[in-house]
Amino acid sequence: MRVHGDTMASMTDKKLAGHLVVECLVAQGITHAFGVPGESYLSVLDGFHAFADRIRFVTCRQEGGAAFMAEAQGKLTGRPGVCFVTRGPGATNASIGVHTAFQDSTPMVLFVGDVASDTRDREAFQELDFCSFFGPSTKGMAKRVERIDDARRIPEYVARAFATAMNGRPGPVVLVLPEDMLTRQVDEDPLARVEPVQAWADPGSLRQLRDLLLQSERPFAIAGGGGWTPQAAQALQRFAENWQLPVGNAFRFQDTFDNHHLLYAGDVGIGINPKLAARIRNCDLLIAIGPRLGEMTTGGYSVPDAPRPRQKLVHIHGSAEELNRVYQADLAIFATMNAAARSLEVLSAPPELPWSAWTADAHADYVANLVPQALPGAIDMPAIVATLQRHLPRDAVVTNGAGNFASWMHRFFRHHGLADGVKTQLAPTNGAMGYGVPAGIAANLLTGRTAFTIAGDGDFLMNGQELATAVQHGGKSIILLLNNGMYGTIRMHQEREYPMRVSGSALSNPDFTALAQAYGYAGARIERTADFEPALLAALARNQGTVIEVLLDPEVITTRGTLSSIRKAAINKDSA
Numbered sequence: 001m002r003v004h005g006d007t008m009a010s011m012t013d014k015k016l017a018g019h020l021v022v023e024c025l026v027a028q029g030i031t032h033a034f035g036v037p038g039e040s041y042l043s044v045l046d047g048f049h050a051f052a053d054r055i056r057f058v059t060c061r062q063e064g065g066a067a068f069m070a071e072a073q074g075k076l077t078g079r080p081g082v083c084f085v086t087r088g089p090g091a092t093n094a095s096i097g098v099h100t101a102f103q104d105s106t107p108m109v110l111f112v113g114d115v116a117s118d119t120r121d122r123e124a125f126q127e128l129d130f131c132s133f134f135g136p137s138t139k140g141m142a143k144r145v146e147r148i149d150d151a152r153r154i155p156e157y158v159a160r161a162f163a164t165a166m167n168g169r170p171g172p173v174v175l176v177l178p179e180d181m182l183t184r185q186v187d188e189d190p191l192a193r194v195e196p197v198q199a200w201a202d203p204g205s206l207r208q209l210r211d212l213l214l215q216s217e218r219p220f221a222i223a224g225g226g227g228w229t230p231q232a233a234q235a236l237q238r239f240a241e242n243w244q245l246p247v248g249n250a251f252r253f254q255d256t257f258d259n260h261h262l263l264y265a266g267d268v269g270i271g272i273n274p275k276l277a278a279r280i281r282n283c284d285l286l287i288a289i290g291p292r293l294g295e296m297t298t299g300g301y302s303v304p305d306a307p308r309p310r311q312k313l314v315h316i317h318g319s320a321e322e323l324n325r326v327y328q329a330d331l332a333i334f335a336t337m338n339a340a341a342r343s344l345e346v347l348s349a350p351p352e353l354p355w356s357a358w359t360a361d362a363h364a365d366y367v368a369n370l371v372p373q374a375l376p377g378a379i380d381m382p383a384i385v386a387t388l389q390r391h392l393p394r395d396a397v398v399t400n401g402a403g404n405f406a407s408w409m410h411r412f413f414r415h416h417g418l419a420d421g422v423k424t425q426l427a428p429t430n431g432a433m434g435y436g437v438p439a440g441i442a443a444n445l446l447t448g449r450t451a452f453t454i455a456g457d458g459d460f461l462m463n464g465q466e467l468a469t470a471v472q473h474g475g476k477s478i479i480l481l482l483n484n485g486m487y488g489t490i491r492m493h494q495e496r497e498y499p500m501r502v503s504g505s506a507l508s509n510p511d512f513t514a515l516a517q518a519y520g521y522a523g524a525r526i527e528r529t530a531d532f533e534p535a536l537l538a539a540l541a542r543n544q545g546t547v548i549e550v551l552l553d554p555e556v557i558t559t560r561g562t563l564s565s566i567r568k569a570a571i572n573k574d575s576a
Helices: 002-013 017-027 039-050 063-077 087-103 130-134 151-166 203-215 230-243 274-282 337-344 356-369 381-391 404-412 436-447 457-472 488-497 512-519 529-541 563-575
Strands: 032-035 056-059 081-086 108-114 144-147 172-178 219-223 247-250 264-268 285-289 312-317 331-334 397-400 451-456 478-483 522-526 546-551
Touching: 017 039, 017 151, 032 063, 032 436, 039 056, 039 081, 039 108, 039 172, 056 457, 063 081, 063 087, 063 108, 063 436, 063 457, 081 087, 087 108, 087 130, 087 172, 108 151, 130 144, 130 172, 144 151, 151 172, 203 285, 203 312, 203 331, 203 337, 219 230, 219 274, 230 337, 264 274, 264 356, 274 356, 285 337, 381 404, 381 529, 397 404, 397 436, 404 451, 404 488, 436 451, 436 457, 436 478, 451 457, 457 478, 457 512, 478 512, 478 529, 488 563, 512 522, 512 546, 522 529, 529 546
Parallel strands: 032 056, 032 081, 081 108, 108 172, 144 172, 219 247, 219 285, 247 264, 285 312, 312 331, 397 451, 451 478, 478 546, 522 546
Antiparallel strands: none
């Protein structure tokens, strides 16, 4: 009888493997998981019910929006964002978020409910080879793709996924969960919380960097990429102050260094200040701290020239594989951002530095670039951004997707940055449209802070349905929707390359205010600049989210010029 009793007790101690998955997430410090439910992982959903007091499953409307929310979670917390989807359709929809996490160096874990083991490789309902689809490393979309066939090893796989996602260059990991595996009984417990490993620069490299600085007359630093913390950003600031270095932020990492600081030189990305681009070309020492030096940050690999820059290049990065992959550096330093910044801040500088005028001029160029050009129409976008600067809380999270509309915030809005204690910018360096709306909603749900999103009409329509997610889960975001009736970026390029031959870029839009109200948001439409401030103040005051639609003249296509001027230049070029 005692044996029988022991057996019964043992059975009582067992749990569903799906519950163990959720337990492992709780052990890793995850408080929110985003996803679209599916029958392939019903036992996991039951686990979220069982642990509802410790972790929240946020039900999204489309897997792309869910994956964007998880990616935003990774950016905000520094720990992997978590997303759940089911089978082939769910995974393919979610792949846009995985691709964003990969190119943006964001830690993320995507869990995919899969077909049962006994139907695998038969092209079962919604079956997909996830290892082939997501691919390995830089040739695919994920750092690692694994299938858990043995339920007893769930703690091992989850802990490894979190470690892989955070260590080195952060990025996404995909874990595939066969539905029959998830319904097995197990008695395993989660492994301990995984922390990222710090890679420290060797003293010899730091001495060499100091020597390069002492030999320089026109140094410049670019900061960005993944893996930054407030402490690292503060250490970076002290390093820059010690050496009086001009600092630019890499494309869509504009909160890495305080935009109000006298050493700040501007953002290095799409729509770069021409004077800043010239300054980087003319510097004699370029120190890249964290970014992977991709196409957007380098102006198509021309600022600096690839693969061998004209100036001395120091590249500091958390992945050994990234160093010397595209750019051949004079000094490549393998170090994670926390370790790198803390090493740099104690690098002693001489009392006198020869580039004080160079640094002051770099900041002056940035300030001058904040003065807008005169553009047509009843809407003054720089004035609207100035209104946002006055009224948004200092710690507001500002989000955007991809499109010319984002350039208004990129050029004119000034982030206090991570050194102030929190991350304030969420934006896709891979140029994924539709990112801003779900990212803003996720930011509000995760932090409770004010979330502000700037979106274009085409951009909004890609994931606007996630407003329903915000309303269901008590979230609130403020969305500035710029409606010019077209895919503006594409139209700009059309006029530049094929003037007066418009194809595919025009949009017939819904009534956005009515649409917002249908989802449970407030909706407002403005046609004059003066109407924006009261609309913004009302949005900040109300408990529900708000969509503020701005009817923007199609002519106002960039922060620097009009659509007709681009067309005219293209015609003149063709006729020359």
